Structures are given as structure tokens and as C-alpha cells.
Amino acid sequence: LVRQAFGERNVQTAKHYGNLGRLYQTLRRFEEAAKYHKKAIEIKELIVGKEDYEVALSVGHLASLYNYDMEKYCEAEELYLRSIAIGRRLYGSCYSGLEYDYRGLVHLYDKTGQFQKRDLYTGLLHTWQKERDKREITSGLYPPGFFPPCELASHTTSVDLHTFLTSKLPMLCRKSSGESPLLLTHTAVRNQIT
Numbered sequence: 001l002v003r004q005a006f007g008e009r010n011v012q013t014a015k016h017y018g019n020l021g022r023l024y025q026t027l028r029r030f031e032e033a034a035k036y037h038k039k040a041i042e043i044k045e046l047i048v049g050k051e052d053y054e055v056a057l058s059v060g061h062l063a064s065l066y067n068y069d070m071e072k073y074c075e076a077e078e079l080y081l082r083s084i085a086i087g088r089r090l091y092g093s094c095y096s097g098l099e100y101d102y103r104g105l106v107h108l109y110d111k112t113g114q115f116q117k118r119d120l121y122t123g124l125l126h127t128w129q130k131e132r133d134k135r136e137i138t139s140g141l142y143p144p145g146f147f148p149p150c151e152l153a154s155h156t157t158s159v160d161l162h163t164f165l166t167s168k169l170p171m172l173c174r175k176s177s178g179e180s181p182l183l184l185t186h187t188a189v190r191n192q193i194t
Helices: 002-006 011-026 030-048 053-070 073-091 098-111 115-138 149-155 161-173 186-193
Strands: none
Touching: 011 030, 011 053, 030 053, 053 073, 053 098, 073 098, 098 115
């Protein structure tokens, strides 16, 4: 229907191909998923150019498929690096999409035994998170006295979840005036564990 409404060479059609790619990935039909991700990239490159945000998204999806599901690490690495380059060029070092690409490279380098590169991208991810948290604090997204996720990470090392939640978290979330702990979202806690 989308092809009939918009034609084959349309960003909306390309987005639907990308959605099909993610659907087939979920169904563990990886070759079909790769075909649709590549089709989305091809159409987007023709319409908006090779350095557009839309292209970076589709490139990142294909990289994820190759990395996590197909173990095509060389291809995944190339795609992640391309997606990172586009995102940084368009939006700078604080671009939210960088998180997924950095995490993907950390996983890839860990799986392939490239530990220096893994550590490099782990550091880039941590720096990205700190920059994001600073931006969110200055924009008023966190209440006063609240430790953002990266700040919590700098206070914790490798403690188990139970210890973190029962002893460290209440101390870290307390306001300096000694008031009761502020709530920390499930997502923020999960991000500290992963």
C-alpha cells in the first residue's frame, strides 16, 4: 500500500522496508531482515543523500543485525563507524543516537577479543553519558540533589545489584540536606547494571 501511495523511491517506503527488516529480525529470519535493511538504506541514500540522519538510522539497524544476530562483525563495525560519523557530523558528540552505536561496538569488540577498542568505546560511551547528563541537569530534567545515571556510575564499581539497591542507592540519592531519598527510575538503575 505504501509503495502504491508514495512510490518505491520515497522515504516513507524506505521506513517501511526498515520496519520489515526489524520484523524479520525479530522472527529470526536474518537474511530477509538484511535484505530489507539494505533496501531501506539504498532508497534513503538516493533520496536524501549518503550523509543524512535517516541513512544513519538504517545503517545502525543493519549493523545491529550483523553484530547481535549474524556475527558478521567486520561488516557491523564498518556500519557502526559510518553511523557514528554521520551522527557526530550532523548533531555533534552529544547526539542521542550515538549511544546505540557505541554500545554495539563495545559488544562487537568484546566478542571479537579486541579489548583495547572495546575499552576505547566504553570510555566514549561513558563520556557521552556524562555530557548527556550535564545537558539534562542544566535543562532542568533532574530535580535538585538528584544524581543522574552517569554520576551514579562514577560512585559505583562492580557491586551486585542487591548491594547497590539496598546500601549505595539510598545514600547516593539523598539530598545533601538529609531529606528522604529521591526516586530513581527503573531505566536509570538498569543502565547502571548494564
